[in-house]
């Protein structure tokens with residue numbers, strides 16, 4: 001079953017709607033399309049497959065299928081997905097009706113800062129096939145065609161960024177019941193469709209949160225859900241017919257206790273209900289908001305019979321667990337996980353609240369290592385790689401995907417996601433399909449990267465080490481380092497499928513020498529002399545351990561032990577410090593509560609990761625509202641370090657077909673225990689350790705059939721036991737730290753991070 005040759009249908013819900021001005025908050029009312037049919041005999045199975053030019057909510061006999069914002073965010077001019085639902089239980093004997101309410105979505109609604117009609121104009125489109133298998137073996141199909149009906153209903157306005165207006169005096173799910181009579185003819189149209197894998201974990205309404213009422217009277221309520229999230233409100237209200245209820249959302253409140261929405265920029269994040277006079281049950285269908293607080297105000301008294309917040313995200317299976325003796329670290333972990341959920345909405349977005357919500361590629365690759373510990377992101381990232389591919393031209397990879405026409409291509413540290421993401425995916429899941437499916441996009445990226453490098457030095461980076469603290473790494477250092485790293489990953493991945501690339505091999509060699517000759521002084525100082533410069537150069541294999549250790553120790557002494565790294569340096573900072581004998585600094589940073597650092601946001605009440613180290617400071621209040629999100633996952637990339645360094649769970653070969661357990665303890669033993677597990681493709685890996693009386697007791701449990709290697713760095717093993725799949729060690733502590741600095745200066749041309 002596929003929708004490939006099935007007709008699209010649609011009609012103009014408001015023929016007077018002025019499409020000439022794309023800069024308007026809402027479009028025309030949602031489009032309702034439906035079809036009635038009769039079931040004559042007993043059914044074995046009924047499957048509904050549908051897609052939309054827009055976003056749809058599908059119904060069978062008034063019952064919704066479980067989905068949200070389908071078919072999701074893609075470049076509609078290149079790819080539109082369809083999805084299948086088992087609707088057997090929703091079909092009744094005799095008269096039935098099914099169809100969909102279709103909203104503007106990314107297709108013609110507001111997208112990021114580029115306003116409406118990015119991918120198409122009205123009419124919206126719907127395409128579906130209902131396949132009924134009868135018990136006697138007969139198969140009947142009902143497809144969209146000119147024999148369907150269309151109508152208007154309760155959804156009067158809808159926009160992903162701005163919100164939804166729902167008039168309860170008008171029909172909604174009733175449209176999709178067999179006795180609904182009003183209807184108009186629909187037009188046929190065309191568009192290509194790609195079926196989405198049936199086991200893909202789509203966007204859903206997930207966790208629910210109860211409100212704490214901060215203020216309340218009969219026309220007003222201000223509530224706190226205790227968790228910042230991407231989500232929607234679900235409320236049941238009763239009031240006089242025609243009463244208008246406005247729901248506003250915010251990530252935080254200001255000093256006066258009012259919703260702080262300046263950082264939303266043009267996104268209204270406001271839903272409106274017009275009451276029927278009965279009990280009106282509202283959950284928006286075609287938008288989501290970034291919020292923790294909400295305000296409900298009405299123009300006449302109303303009763304709130306029910307109120308909750310529902311988180312909206314792709315429903316991925318959890319694969320990791322972590323906790324340790326530091327409550328602060330546990331909170332960082334938890335906040336990073338919530339920022340992941342909030343930004344896994346169809347594509348990996350930068351933020352869920354302002355008029356942006358784009359799949360920025362640096363953000364994606366910097367966080368992917370963490371994300372794939374938290375949850376099974378296999379299919380999610382495989383799908384996103386197709387979006388990256390759609391956003392790639394001969395000029396290189398765009399800065400984000402799906403591409404909506406603004407900003408650039410081939411920017412160092414961003415475009416490299418085209419090779420970094422498949423690499424991280426392959427290492428984590430060991431599935432070569434990610435390489436084979438992306439050889440072309442990787443090659444295009446590498447070619448564009450080589451073309452814009454002169455003598456191995458590349459400068460194209462519009463962004464550099466994003467949101468660093470007064471420590472810009474020179475673009476040529478930053479970009480050349482990524483160029484070198486990307487070439488190495490690309491060649492490694494090609495090698496895994498038995499291919500090679502002579503030009504890239506030569507370029508890699510050239511880049512290495514160019515980097516060393518142009519940017520590394522005799523004493524190992526990296527041009528620009530920034531923490532990020534050393535961290536990237538070390539991680540990507542361009543300077544040695546002693547060089548990195550010496551200069552990072554100096555840099556941290558000069559900065560009074562404060563970090564200055566932005567997004568890019570930030571991801572590799574803690575691993576680099578631990579690898580170079582500076583684990584004491586790494587642990588001080590993660591345990592610190594002063595500005596700048598992870599703990600500072602938590603001390604100030606964060607429940608998700610902030611975009612900026614100074615998204616809020618006690619001295620200056622809220623950061624620059626023109627770009628300030630309280631829910632950006634990038635700085636949550638430190639969670640990868642928690643798994644790989646605090647617990648030590650690392651792959652020793654792609655897909656954990658060999659396991660490496662290599663913990664790096666806090667040299668000052670401020671963290672005294674850690675616990676965690678990761679559900680790898682080869683089975684569950686569990687680690688638990690505690691510190692007491694000058695030694696660590698370290699226990700691990702690994703899948704029986706998989707070879708395991710242990711590496712405790714400079715900490716000596718006093719005793720070890722193994723019984724079946726359980727391993728136990730007594731380990732000396734503390735022993736590594738400052739003493740190890742500068743003993744080696746291997747420039748290892750590593751590609752494995």
Ligand code: BGC
Pocket residue numbers: 350351356360361362363463466627632
């Ligand atoms: C996004 C970032 C992104 C950046 C590119 C911002 O607006 O929110 O996360 O990486 O632009 O510079």
